[in-house]
Amino acid sequence: MQHPRVTVLGAGIVGASIAYHLARQGAQVTVLEQATPGSGVTGHSFAWINPHGEFPSAARALREQALTDYRRLQQELPRLRIGWSGALCYYDTDPAPAAAQPPGNARQWLERERIAELEPNLQPVPEHARFAPGEGSLDPLATTLRLLEGARAHGARVLTQTPVLELQVQDRQVIGVATAAGVYHADHLVLAAGCGTPALLASLGIELPLHASPSILLRLDAPRGLVKTLVSNSQLEVREASDGSLLAAEDYIATEGPAGPEAVAQQALASIRQAFRGAEAVTLRSVEVGQRPMPDDQLPIIGPLSAHPGLYLAVMHAGVTLAPTVGRLVSQELLQGHRCAELAPCRPARFGL
Ligand SMILES: Cc1cc2nc3c(=O)[nH]c(=O)nc-3n(C[C@H](O)[C@H](O)[C@H](O)COP(=O)(O)OP(=O)(O)OC[C@H]3O[C@@H](n4cnc5c(N)ncnc54)[C@H](O)[C@@H]3O)c2cc1C
Structure with missing residues (x-):
């Protein structure tokens, strides 16, 4: 598929980055957000780009790319402000x-x-x-809005005040989502709904180990x-x-x-x-x-759900630090069918999902 339809559920910094990277690579992206961009935890973040903090070492390869990816984003998105204070x-x-x-x-x-x-x-x-x-910090709301503006410039639709009510499934394949305004069909659905993710998966009988x-x-x-x-x-x-x-x-x-x-x-x-x-x-x-x-083992949960083709999870702690790298890698996985080695420790399969 050259221009797959991808619905990204959630317009926090993680969903916004994924939407931006996907749209930039030519996907037909729709972002669905129940309230306004950044209104989840992103808007309350201290937003330290902190790749060297205390985190499970299995995520090191992912975190170590954060600084480079943020500097790349600054080249791609003029007016993206980052305070590189150290x-x-x-x-x-x-x-x-x-x-x-x-x-x-x-x-x-x-x-x-x-x-x-x-x-x-x-x-x-x-x-x-x-x-x-080399470390810094950013305004998480402004960054989320800038990423969404970048996604829109590449043709993405961003629908706010649009809560997703349930996932649409046909023969185990996830084919879209239902909202009060109707059903949105997609070739891929990316769940980047932060703390809202477990409730959405519960309708499939899936218990996500995340609190x-x-x-x-x-x-x-x-x-x-x-x-x-x-x-x-x-x-x-x-x-x-x-x-x-x-x-x-x-x-x-x-x-x-x-x-x-x-x-x-x-x-x-x-x-x-x-x-x-x-x-x-x-x-x-x-x-x-x-x-x-917060995933129970503190490692990001990123990747497809084997029992439900079409469904991809992207939920994590330290989402501000990880957002640009995760956005880049998720778009590679979905659009190029590439399996990124950095994401290997993050797969939902580690929970039997
Ligand atoms: C005080 C504090 C300090 C922090 N400091 C740092 C830090 O220094 N560095 C760092 O990297 N991280 C930090 N974090 C963590 C970081 O803020 C989060 O990891 C990150 O913001 C998560 O982003 P997200 O996009 O996954 O989630 P969210 O921002 O919560 O986005 C999810 C979105 O999905 C939407 N949504 C949910 N359910 C539905 C539905 N059914 N339909 C439609 N939309 C839905 C929500 O409205 C929300 O906008 C901090 C957090 C806090 C609270």
């Missing part, structure tokens, strides 16, 4: 810094003096920290330039957003009370005021809880 990381659990640093290591140990140059407002300045100069994992995003008003890089330590994860406000991400512990989001936000505010000189005037603008689609 990330400064130091944790209570850090090992002693390695005396000899292998060349080409993505995160280099720095000493106090250099750290103070990078983050002049940091107090106290740690003895050592690792710095990843919603809450996490907290804080938006803070702060003097511009207070934080220069992206700082991640045992107390906080903070960076400047494109509008000059600060963003911070925190673990979610309880729905309310002393470990609830509001209390966690106040503690984070206190940590930020303490950690940066000139941060006394920082104030909390909002506290948001986003539900991350």
Whole structure:
């Protein structure tokens, strides 16, 4: 098939990237989104392009391509803004810094003096920290919209306020989806519906081992330039957003009370005021809880479902980091019939699906 019809279900950053890459390769793409683009967890993301964090090592090959793919996207999509600030990381659990640093290591140990140059407002300045100069962050909503604009430029249709009610199946083959506005037929259906994915699969009797994992995003008003890089330590994860406000991400512990989001936000505010000189005037603008689609084994779930030809899953954590690479690889798999080795550990088949 030269121009297969592909329906992408979900306009978060993952669905938007898949739609863009497919449309660019000549597929007839329709994106169906129940609300508005980025209105799922994407709009609440801290959005650190973080390929070197703590994740299952089986996904390493995938994550390692993220920085290159984002730089490629910036060439392809003018006005796609990414803050390549680098990330400064130091944790209570850090090992002693390695005396000899292998060349080409993505995160280099720095000493106090250099750290103070990078983050002049940091107090106290740690003895050592690792710095990843190639990492960055983005505005997840703006990026999702830019990817969809790119998809549209290649002929994709993006239908918002269009919830998919059920999958249409004929002799086990998935042939499309039903919405209140009618049925959309497709040669391939890509489920990139984040935490909405298990409910859609339940109608096929499929139980997807994926849970919603809450996490907290804080938006803070702060003097511009207070934080220069992206700082991640045992107390906080903070960076400047494109509008000059600060963003911070925190673990979610309880729905309310002393470990609830509001209390966690106040503690984070206190940590930020303490950690940066000139941060006394920082104030909390909002506290948001986003539900991350988290596969039970934390590895992305990407690939076809053997029992249902026509159906392809793309649901994962660290979707902001992975989106450009996943979009590129999924479009290769669907349009060129290529099986990408990087996706081998991510197959739904590992769950017997
Ligand atoms: C506080 C916080 C910090 C984070 N920090 C990072 C980070 O630093 N780096 C990183 O890589 N990741 C981070 N993440 C995770 C990242 O945000 C997610 O992995 C990513 O946004 C997932 O994108 P998605 O497109 O898969 O899901 P979503 O954005 O949830 O998109 C799914 C879409 O599907 C739609 N949908 C669902 N059901 C239906 C239906 N039946 N019909 C039609 N549409 C439907 C939804 O409305 C939604 O828009 C963070 C998350 C949070 C909450």
